[in-house]
Amino acid sequence: MPTMPDWSRAAVRQMRAASRLYRYADGRVARTVPMIAAAGADDLPPAGGILRPVLADILGRATLHAGATVRLGMSFTSMEQDADGVDVAFTDGSRGRYDLAIGADGVNSKVRAWVKPEFPGPKFSGQGSWRAVVPRLRENSVICMGRTTKAGMNPISATECYLFVLDKRAGMDFIDPADWPAQLAGLLDEFGGELGQLREQIRAGTLPNPRVLYRPLAGHMIAGPWHKGRIVLLGDTVHATTPHLASGAGIAIEGALVLAEELGRRHSLEGALLAYAGRHYDRAQLVVTASGRMGQIEQEGGSLEEHTRVMLHAQEALRAPL
Numbered sequence: 100m101p102t103m104p105d106w107s108r109a110a111v112r113q114m115r116a117a118s119r120l121y122r123y124a125d126g127r128v129a130r131t132v133p134m135i136a137a138a139g140a141d142d143l144p145p146a147g148g149i150l151r152p153v154l155a156d157i158l159g160r161a162t163l164h165a166g167a168t169v170r171l172g173m174s175f176t177s178m179e180q181d182a183d184g185v186d187v188a189f190t191d192g193s194r195g196r197y198d199l200a201i202g203a204d205g206v207n208s209k210v211r212a213w214v215k216p217e218f219p220g221p222k223f224s225g226q227g228s229w230r231a232v233v234p235r236l237r238e239n240s241v242i243c244m245g246r247t248t249k250a251g252m253n254p255i256s257a258t259e260c261y262l263f264v265l266d267k268r269a270g271m272d273f274i275d276p277a278d279w280p281a282q283l284a285g286l287l288d289e290f291g292g293e294l295g296q297l298r299e300q301i302r303a304g305t306l307p308n309p310r311v312l313y314r315p316l317a318g319h320m321i322a323g324p325w326h327k328g329r330i331v332l333l334g335d336t337v338h339a340t341t342p343h344l345a346s347g348a349g350i351a352i353e354g355a356l357v358l359a360e361e362l363g364r365r366h367s368l369e370g371a372l373l374a375y376a377g378r379h380y381d382r383a384q385l386v387v388t389a390s391g392r393m394g395q396i397e398q399e400g401g402s403l404e405e406h407t408r409v410m411l412h413a414q415e416a417l418r419a420p421l
């Protein structure tokens with residue numbers, strides 16, 4: 100079972116005061132960046148880490164509570180549309196006809212092949228992403244900049260953090276999961292302080308349940324329109340970002356809100372789908388390009404000044420109302 104985050108008043112107050120600490124690999128403090136709450140959300144924490152299964156559980160419950168019909172563990176085999184609807188054949192042999200089909204099936208979307216068959220696929224960013232669940236050694240987030248590797252920790256509960264490491268790589272080569280802990284520990288060799296302590300625990304295999312994960316990072320920003328007839332794309336299918344701003348899920352949810360609003364207020368489906376992409380494109384692009392630039396700076400061992408400037412500018416722009 101995933102650990103539930105601590106949403107007690109004390110924990111929320113603590114997160115409201117959150118700041119992000121930048122350190123050099125040897126542990127020296129480079130700068131502290133305050134985290135500012137979103138406009139109109141001063142009573143909420145400006146940021147908070149959460150494990151994917153915990154977030155998925157919250158969203159899944161809300162989806163059922165909203166009255167949606169949910170069928171899990173299946174996909175579709177074909178989608179055919181005419182002027183009045185979309186016919187979908189599912190992998191369990193069932194079929195359905197719908198007014199609108201929304202493809203929100205992620206970075207390697209199968210629905211996208213129906214809407215944008217010419218799209219060649221996501222592009223490797225030059226970095227690999229490593230994650231592990233570790234004891235919470237610090238109150239707030241910390242980012243440590245190595246030569247071409249970035250590492251840090253984000254709290255996810257009263258007692259746990261997730262450790263993140265982004266390293267420079269030549270390609271998307273397969274790495275055997277059995278080697279992940281040793282490779283992750285090797286990447287932390289240049290880091291001191293708490294990261295050095297965690298490295299030794301990963302190497303010795305003494306962390307209780309670290310759940311080490313590796314994934315090469317790939318992304319894209321696909322030009323609009325994001326629909327063809329009655330099939331529309333959402334989230335990572337059209338704007339898959341690297342994780343540098345930790346905003347990929349947020350901007351995907353924002354896209355869903357914009358789509359719902361436009362469907363609710365336009366008279367024509369075509370008008371609503373055009374307005375959705377038109378209104379959402381710039382903010383999604385900001386997330387993708389700012390994250391991409393931060394990743395480039397990390398790979399080049401570039402300017403920390405520029406790195407924080409790009410991040411703060413994007414965070415400020417994303418705080419603005421839609």
Ligand SMILES: Cc1cc2nc3c(=O)[nH]c(=O)nc-3n(C[C@H](O)[C@H](O)[C@H](O)COP(=O)(O)OP(=O)(O)OC[C@H]3O[C@@H](n4cnc5c(N)ncnc54)[C@H](O)[C@@H]3O)c2cc1C
Nearest residue numbers: 173174203204205209228334335342345346347348349351
């Ligand atoms: C290493 C890493 C760290 C990240 N960290 C953060 C972060 O801290 N904060 C943040 O906001 N974002 C983060 N992101 C980005 C975030 O994960 C994505 O932007 C977000 O999940 C996109 O949501 P989505 O619904 O579009 O796609 P997904 O979350 O990928 O969901 C797609 C769904 O479609 C399903 N699916 C796929 N193919 C099919 C098919 N053929 N048929 C049926 N179903 C299918 C999948 O099972 C999945 O449930 C990170 C990304 C990476 C790679």
